[in-house]
Amino acid sequence: MSSQDLLQKLETLADAAKYDASCASSGTTKKNSLGGKGIGSTEGRGICHAYAPDGRCISLLKVLLTNHCIFDCHYCVNRKSSNVRRARFSPQEVVDLTLAFYRRNYIEGLFLSSGIVKSSNHTMEQIVEVARILREEHDFRGYIHLKTIPEADPELVHQAGLYADRVSINVELPTDAGLTRLAPDKDARQIEGAMAGVKAGITEATDAKKRFRHAPRFVPAGQSTQMIVGADTATDADIVGKASQLYDSFRLRRVYYSAFSPIPDASAVLPLKRPPLIREHRLYQSDWLMRFYGYQPGEVMQATETDGNLPLDIDPKLAWALKFRERFPVDVNRGSKDELLRVPGLGVKAVHKIIASRRHWTLRLEDVGRLTLSLTKVRPFICTADWRPLVLGDRADLRSLLAPRTEQLELFAA
Amino acid sequence: MSAAAKSVADRYFVVSLPDADDFDAWREAARGLVQAGVSPERVAWTAPGVSGDLFAQQDADGGGPQFRPPRPGAPPVRANRRFVSLARNAVLHSDPERFALLYRLLWRLQRNPHVMEDKADPEVRRLEELDRNVRRDSHKMHAFVRFRLVENETDGEHYVAWFEPEHHILRANAGFFVRRFANMKWSILTPAGSLHWDGDVLSEGPPAQRSDAPGGDPMEDLWRSYYASIFNPARLKIGAMLKEMPRKYWKNMPEAALIPELIAGAQKRESKMVTAGALDMGERPETLAAIGHAIHACRHCPIGQLDNDAVMGEGPLGATLMIVGEQPGDQEDMTGRPFVGPAGQLLDRHLEHAGIDRRAAYVTNAVKHFKFVPRGKRRLHQSPTAKEIDVCRWWVESERMIVKPKLVLALGASAARGMLGKTVSVTKMGGAPIALEDGSELWLTVHPSYLLRLDGAARAEQTRLFDADLAGVKARLEALGA
Numbered sequence: 001m002s003s004q005d006l007l008q009k010l011e012t013l014a015d016a017a018k019y020d021a022s023c024a025s026s027g028t029t030k031k032n033s034l035g036g037k038g039i040g041s042t043e044g045r046g047i048c049h050a051y052a053p054d055g056r057c058i059s060l061l062k063v064l065l066t067n068h069c070i071f072d073c074h075y076c077v078n079r080k081s082s083n084v085r086r087a088r089f090s091p092q093e094v095v096d097l098t099l100a101f102y103r104r105n106y107i108e109g110l111f112l113s114s115g116i117v118k119s120s121n122h123t124m125e126q127i128v129e130v131a132r133i134l135r136e137e138h139d140f141r142g143y144i145h146l147k148t149i150p151e152a153d154p155e156l157v158h159q160a161g162l163y164a165d166r167v168s169i170n171v172e173l174p175t176d177a178g179l180t181r182l183a184p185d186k187d188a189r190q191i192e193g194a195m196a197g198v199k200a201g202i203t204e205a206t207d208a209k210k211r212f213r214h215a216p217r218f219v220p221a222g223q224s225t226q227m228i229v230g231a232d233t234a235t236d237a238d239i240v241g242k243a244s245q246l247y248d249s250f251r252l253r254r255v256y257y258s259a260f261s262p263i264p265d266a267s268a269v270l271p272l273k274r275p276p277l278i279r280e281h282r283l284y285q286s287d288w289l290m291r292f293y294g295y296q297p298g299e300v301m302q303a304t305e306t307d308g309n310l311p312l313d314i315d316p317k318l319a320w321a322l323k324f325r326e327r328f329p330v331d332v333n334r335g336s337k338d339e340l341l342r343v344p345g346l347g348v349k350a351v352h353k354i355i356a357s358r359r360h361w362t363l364r365l366e367d368v369g370r371l372t373l374s375l376t377k378v379r380p381f382i383c384t385a386d387w388r389p390l391v392l393g394d395r396a397d398l399r400s401l402l403a404p405r406t407e408q409l410e411l412f413a414a
Numbered sequence: 415m416s417a418a419a420k421s422v423a424d425r426y427f428v429v430s431l432p433d434a435d436d437f438d439a440w441r442e443a444a445r446g447l448v449q450a451g452v453s454p455e456r457v458a459w460t461a462p463g464v465s466g467d468l469f470a471q472q473d474a475d476g477g478g479p480q481f482r483p484p485r486p487g488a489p490p491v492r493a494n495r496r497f498v499s500l501a502r503n504a505v506l507h508s509d510p511e512r513f514a515l516l517y518r519l520l521w522r523l524q525r526n527p528h529v530m531e532d533k534a535d536p537e538v539r540r541l542e543e544l545d546r547n548v549r550r551d552s553h554k555m556h557a558f559v560r561f562r563l564v565e566n567e568t569d570g571e572h573y574v575a576w577f578e579p580e581h582h583i584l585r586a587n588a589g590f591f592v593r594r595f596a597n598m599k600w601s602i603l604t605p606a607g608s609l610h611w612d613g614d615v616l617s618e619g620p621p622a623q624r625s626d627a628p629g630g631d632p633m634e635d636l637w638r639s640y641y642a643s644i645f646n647p648a649r650l651k652i653g654a655m656l657k658e659m660p661r662k663y664w665k666n667m668p669e670a671a672l673i674p675e676l677i678a679g680a681q682k683r684e685s686k687m688v689t690a691g692a693l694d695m696g697e698r699p700e701t702l703a704a705i706g707h708a709i710h711a712c713r714h715c716p717i718g719q720l721d722n723d724a725v726m727g728e729g730p731l732g733a734t735l736m737i738v739g740e741q742p743g744d745q746e747d748m749t750g751r752p753f754v755g756p757a758g759q760l761l762d763r764h765l766e767h768a769g770i771d772r773r774a775a776y777v778t779n780a781v782k783h784f785k786f787v788p789r790g791k792r793r794l795h796q797s798p799t800a801k802e803i804d805v806c807r808w809w810v811e812s813e814r815m816i817v818k819p820k821l822v823l824a825l826g827a828s829a830a831r832g833m834l835g836k837t838v839s840v841t842k843m844g845g846a847p848i849a850l851e852d853g854s855e856l857w858l859t860v861h862p863s864y865l866l867r868l869d870g871a872a873r874a875e876q877t878r879l880f881d882a883d884l885a886g887v888k889a890r891l892e893a894l895g896a
Binding site: 003007014018037040041047057058353363 | 559561597633637642669673
C-alpha cells in the first residue's frame with residue numbers, strides 16, 4: 001500500500017465520518033501506560049487536540065472502516081444510491097494510523113464507524129477486530145469509541161463493549177415516522193433493543209466490579225446517540241421528548257444533535273434548506289437545562305413556541321423565565337439553589353459562588369455583577385439587598401429588551 | 415538605627431526563590447515570614463525571570479529568609495486546602511506579582527480563615543484567575559504538543575516536540591506525558607528548558623530552540639489531510655475555533671497552516687454541494703430539439719416530480735433578443751408554450767408598445783417546470799427556491815449557448831438568478847446593461863406578473879418604469895443593429 005493510496009483513503013473515509021457530531025473523549029476510567037507494553041492514557045478530562053474552522057474539536061481519529069453501504073438512508077452521504085467515491089480500510093491500516101497519530105500526540109484515540117458491507121455481522125466483526133488488535137496486540141490504553149450496528153448479533157456488540165470506552169448507536173431521527181421515511185432499512189425497535197442490551201451489559205459489569213476487583217471493564221464511558229435535526233418535520237418538542245426518554249430508558253451519557261447539513265449528492269426527499277445552526281445550539285442548551293439545571297423535560301417543552309420549536313432569538317432558559325414571570329424575581333440572598341439555577345444569566349458556577357459568598361455577607365447588585373458575566377440579563381429576575389426590579393418584570397417588551405439587538409443578515413443567504 | 419536594633423517584624427526582606435516554578439521553596443519562606451510576623455508590605459519576592467521590587471531591595475537588609483527559626487510556641491501557620499491547591503498552580507504563572515499576591519492572601523488567612531470563600535474578593539478572584547490561566551495553559555500543552563519522529567542511531571525511534579508555553583508549566587506537566595507515552599522515547603523542548611524521557615528515567619535539559627526539533631515527519635502530511643477532510647465546510651464557525659485554539663499556538667501545529675485556505679474555500683465548497691455541483695447532468699445538449707427532449711425527463715429538483723410537464727423556450731435560432739421569465743404557469747403548463755397566460759398577454763402588449771417584435775425574440779423561462787400547490791381544483795403558483803433555479807440554470811444556459819442572443823432581458827428576480835447564478839436586486843441593477851461572460855449583455859426588469867398584483871397609483875408608477883426599461887432595451891437593440 002503506497003502512502004499516496006493511504007492518503008486518498010484517509011481523505012475519503014474521514015470525509016464520510018464528519019457528519020457524526022460526537023467527539024468526546026471524557027468520562028472513562030483512568031488508565032495509563034506505566035507498566036504496560038504500549039502507549040496511551042485517559043485521565044478523566046477529555047482533550048481536544050485541535051479545532052477545525054467549523055468550531056468542532058478534533059479529539060479522536062474519526063474514520064469509517066468503509067463507506068460502502070448496503071443501506072439507503074436518505075440523509076446519509078454514504079447511502080447505496082449516492083455516487084460518492086468509495087474506499088475501504090483494512091483493520092490493520094486503521095490500527096497503524098491510530099498508533100502513528102497517537103504517538104505524535106495528535107489524538108486521544110479512535111472513533112470507528114462503518115458503512116454496512118456484506119452483512120451487519122461481518123461489518124461488526126471488522127470493527128471489533130480493529131479494537132482487539134489495538135488493545136491486545138499493542139496494549140493501547142487510549143480512548144476507543146465504537147459505533148455499533150443495531151442489526152448485528154448481540155454477542156458481537158458485547159465484544160465491542162469489552163474493548164471500547166464508549167459505544168454508540170444512532171437513533172438518527174426523533175420520530176418513528178421520520179425513520180421509516182428517511183431510513184427505510186432501519187428499525188426503531190431494533191435500535192432501542194440494542195441500546196437496552198448495552199445498558200444491561202453496563203449494569204452487569206458495574207455489579208460484577210463491586211464483587212470482583214478484576215471483573216472486565218464494559219463501556220466505562222457509557223453509551224451515546226445522535227439525532228439529526230431539520231431533516232424531517234419533527235419539532236423541538238418532539239426532539240426534547242425523545243432525548244429525555246432516551247436518557248431515562250437507557251441511561252445514555254449524551255444525546256448529540258446534528259443539524260442536517262447539505263451533503264454532496266443529496267437525495268430529493270430531503271429539505272432543500274438547511275436548518276439554522278442556531279437551532280442545534282438551542283437544543284444543546286435545552287439538553288443542558290435537563291442535565292445540569294434540574295428542569296424536567298415537560299418544563300423545557302413549555303419554553304417552546306406555538307409551533308413546538310424553541311425560539312431562535314433567545315435561549316430556552318430565558319424563554320421559560322419570560323413565560324413564568326410569577327416565579328421571579330428570586331432573592332439572591334435567600335433563594336434556594338434550585339430557584340437561583342432558574343435565573344436567566346446565572347450558570348451553575350455563578351450559583352455556587354453566590355451561595356458560598358452569601359454565607360459571609362448580604363450580597364448587593366454590585367457583588368452579583370462580579371460573580372456573573374453580564375448583569376443586564378440577570379437584573380430583571382433577581383433582588384439583592386439594594387435592588388428590586390419593580391416595573392421591569394411586568395413589562396411586555398422585556399423580551400425585546402433582553403434578546404440580542406439586531407442580527408446581521410447572512411451575507412451569503414441564498 | 416542599626417539593623418540589629420530593628421525587630422524582625424520591622425525589617426524589609428527580599429526572598430530569592432531558586433526556580434520560577436518552585437512552590438515548596440515559596441511555602442518554606444512564607445511560613446517562616448508569617449511566623450516571624452513580617453507583614454506583606456515588607457517582603458519582596460524574586461525568582462529567575464522575575465525582577466524584584468527595586469524600592470524594597472534598596473531598603474532591604476534581610477537579604478533573604480535567613481532569619482532565626484521562630485520561637486517555640488509561635489502560632490502555627492494556617493492555610494486551607496483550597497488555598498494550597500490554587501497556590502500550587504498560581505506559582506507557575508508568569509505574572510511577577512504572583513508570590514507577593516500569595517503571601518498577602520496567606521497573611522490574611524491567618525486572621526480570617528474564611529477569606530477564600532469570599533468569591534467577590536479582588537485578591538481571591540485574582541488568585542483564581544492565575545490558577546485558571548495556568549490550568550488552561552497546561553491543558554493546551556497536553557493538547558497542542560506535536561511530536562515528530564526522529565530516527566536516532568543510538569536509540570532508534572525518538573519523538574521530539576517543540577512547544578512554547580505561556581507560563582512555567584513544563585516541569586509540572588512532565589507526569590502527564592510520562593504516563594501517556596511510558597513506552598516511547600521522547601523529548602519536549604521549550605525556550606525555558608527541556609524534558610527527556612528514555613523509557614525509564616526523566617531528565618531535564620537546557621533551554622532549546624525551534625530548530626532543535628527537526629521537521630520532515632511524513633506522517634504530518636496524513637495528519638494535515640485528515641484535518642482538512644474532517645472539517646465540514648457547511649458549518650463555518652471561526653470564532654468558536656479561535657476561542658479554543660488561539661493563533662499563538664498555530665505556529666507549532668502542522669495542521670494550522672491549512673486554516674486560511676480551508677476558510678477561504680469553505681463557502682465555495684458548500685455552494686458547490688448545494689447547487690448543481692454535485693449533480694451529474696450528463697453531456698451538454700447541442701440542439702434546441704435535444705434540450706426540448708431532455709427537459710421532460712429532468713428530475714434533478716423536486717419540481718420535476720410534480721404532476722406537470724416541462725415547457726421549452728420558443729423563437730428563432732440566432733435571435734438577437736432572448737427574454738427569460740421565471741417559470742411556466744398553469745396555462746403555460748397546459749399549452750406547453752411560454753408566456754401565454756395573463757402575464758404573457760400583458761408582456762405582449764408592452765412589447766408591442768415598445769416596438770419590440772416578440773416573434774423575432776427567443777422567449778424562455780429560468781425554470782422549466784411549473785411549481786405549484788394544489789388548492790381544490792386550482793393549482794397555486796409557488797416561487798422556485800434558489801437551489802431549484804440553480805439546478806435549472808443548466809438548461810437555460812444551454813439554450814443561450816445555442817441561440818447566442820446579443821441581449822438577454824431577464825424578467826424578475828428568479829430570472830436574474832437564473833442568468834447570474836446569484837441573487838441580485840432587480841430594482842437596483844435594472845436599467846443598465848450587465849456584461850455576461852460570452853460578451854452579450856443582460857438587462858433586468860420586473861416580471862409582468864408583478865404589475866398584475868399591484869393596483870392604483872403603484873401600478874401606474876411600476877408600469878411606467880417597466881415601459882421605460884423596455885424602451886431602453888429597444889434603443890439598445892437598435893444600437894446593436896437589430
